[in-house]
Amino acid sequence: xxxxxxxxxxxxxxxxxxxxxxxxxxxxxxxxxxxxxxxxxxxxxxxxxxxxxxxxxxxxxxxxxxxxxxxxxxxxxxxxxxxxxxxxxxxxxxxxxxxxxxxxxxxxxxxxxxxxxxxxxxxxxxxxxxxxxxxxxxxxxxxxxxxxxxxxxxxxxxxxxxxxxxxxxxxxxxxxxxxxxxxxxxxxxxxxxxxxxxxxxxxxxxxxxxxxxxxxxxxxxxxxxxxxxxxxxxxxxxxxxxxxxxxx
Amino acid sequence: xxxxxxxxxxxxxxxxxxxxxxxxxxxxxxxxxxxxxxxxxxxxxxxxxxxxxxxxxxxxxxxxxxxxxxxxxxxxxxxxxxxxxxxxxxxxxxxxxxxxxxxxxxxxxxxxxxxxxxxxxxxxxxxxxxxxxxxxxxxxxxxxxxxxxxxxxxxxxxxxxxxxxxxxxxxxxxxxxxxxxxxxxxxxxxxxx
Numbered sequence: 001x002x003x004x005x006x007x008x009x010x011x012x013x014x015x016x017x018x019x020x021x022x023x024x025x026x027x028x029x030x031x032x033x034x035x036x037x038x039x040x041x042x043x044x045x046x047x048x049x050x051x052x053x054x055x056x057x058x059x060x061x062x063x064x065x066x067x068x069x070x071x072x073x074x075x076x077x078x079x080x081x082x083x084x085x086x087x088x089x090x091x092x093x094x095x096x097x098x099x100x101x102x103x104x105x106x107x108x109x110x111x112x113x114x115x116x117x118x119x120x121x122x123x124x125x126x127x128x129x130x131x132x133x134x135x136x137x138x139x140x141x142x143x144x145x146x147x148x149x150x151x152x153x154x155x156x157x158x159x160x161x162x163x164x165x166x167x168x169x170x171x172x173x174x175x176x177x178x179x180x181x182x183x184x185x186x187x188x189x190x191x192x193x194x195x196x197x198x199x200x201x202x203x204x205x206x207x208x209x210x211x212x213x214x215x216x217x218x219x220x221x222x223x224x225x226x227x228x229x230x231x232x233x234x235x236x237x238x239x240x241x242x243x244x245x246x247x248x
Numbered sequence: 249x250x251x252x253x254x255x256x257x258x259x260x261x262x263x264x265x266x267x268x269x270x271x272x273x274x275x276x277x278x279x280x281x282x283x284x285x286x287x288x289x290x291x292x293x294x295x296x297x298x299x300x301x302x303x304x305x306x307x308x309x310x311x312x313x314x315x316x317x318x319x320x321x322x323x324x325x326x327x328x329x330x331x332x333x334x335x336x337x338x339x340x341x342x343x344x345x346x347x348x349x350x351x352x353x354x355x356x357x358x359x360x361x362x363x364x365x366x367x368x369x370x371x372x373x374x375x376x377x378x379x380x381x382x383x384x385x386x387x388x389x390x391x392x393x394x395x396x397x398x399x400x401x402x403x404x405x406x407x408x409x410x411x412x413x414x415x416x417x418x419x420x421x422x423x424x425x426x427x428x429x430x431x432x433x434x435x436x437x438x439x440x441x
Contacts, residue, residue: 040286058288058316069348114261114270118288120348121316152286152369154270156261194268234272238285242424 007182010167017178025162025174025222030143030233032150040151042233044143047176048133053143055151058121067122071115076106076125078140085132085177101137102127108141108161108190108199114154123153134177135163138188141200146230150237159199160226161190164215171211173218189219193227196220259284274423285423289315289368289398291344297352298363298396301335311337311352313398314365319350329355336363336402338394358394361404364412366419368399373422374415381428385414388435410438 010017026047035041038054061067078101105127127140138161145159165175166185180186185205191198207215259271259282273284299311309321309331321339323329331337339352375382375395386393391406403411414431421427
């Protein structure tokens, strides 16, 4: 698989494999309230990623001994569908990677959800990757954030997440699968756009002291687009219904 | 989510001298309130709810209100109530104990009928200002309707199908103005048939 020996030329004439500029994200589309049974849901299409997020809650905590009488608890399940990508994820069920991503996603939302509004309850977040092409945890967090909002759960902010990577000496935003496999470094970040506080920062590889602030700036700059799209997705659900009756 | 100068508005919080909304809603600058579009029901004293009896232990009835908080009816020595598991009851909230247990009073058995569920955030629109909307529906269809603030609605008699359709439509279009007129038109058209 990914090794230095068969590494493709990731950057050609100042452009990336798919023709994007270094600080360009893949085409991003998000839709809110796509599932009727869930309290809140969202579907994200981010490049070749297809991510479905559903939120149920607050509900009575099960098992009961996990309930916290002072605040709500969040449960998160990140899962890649067996058909989501190449052979690696063909076996269903939680694995080491899914458990890790579930944990970090949960910790992101523990910072933004007003947990003390619903003491003793449980909020379930399900993130299902239908098709994965690099940066799925970022897409999952971005989708789950909108799903939480569409469930009417009290939150401080709408979180978004993007990953930033390093190919050779260049910093590149939102890497896809091929870039991810052969890159020198990969750093997914979740940001709360209200005050640009960083809620998730994982690093695979390394950055120099000069590169890290530049990478963070790149994420925040691109996040404005994502953030606007998230808000628009929530708004358009209600606008579309209103539009039907504008003539009357 | 909305933000302006620091102020105390429900469904909002203040951070760094600015007010932010906690929920997905519409901000009305005139009345300075955030009207939630989606939301979790926040039980308050004296609200009417519709629930299903889940368990009976001695004289304590546990009621399922479709909410994460436990709700119970404690029947006093002289109360002449006796419910069975699965009964649909209408009751008033007596107390909410530290956001954990809802205590109900004045329970009333709702026998027969159908129970439907709606989003609790849409209940105010279904009831309407001064019960106008719900009266309009029950007059047109001849049904008896009890709306619980927890998002459960009990319908009995009359044209249950039409009531359900009307309520589903209100739930869908709650944020679009001129709703009462549209529902009136819909009810007229459907009852004529």
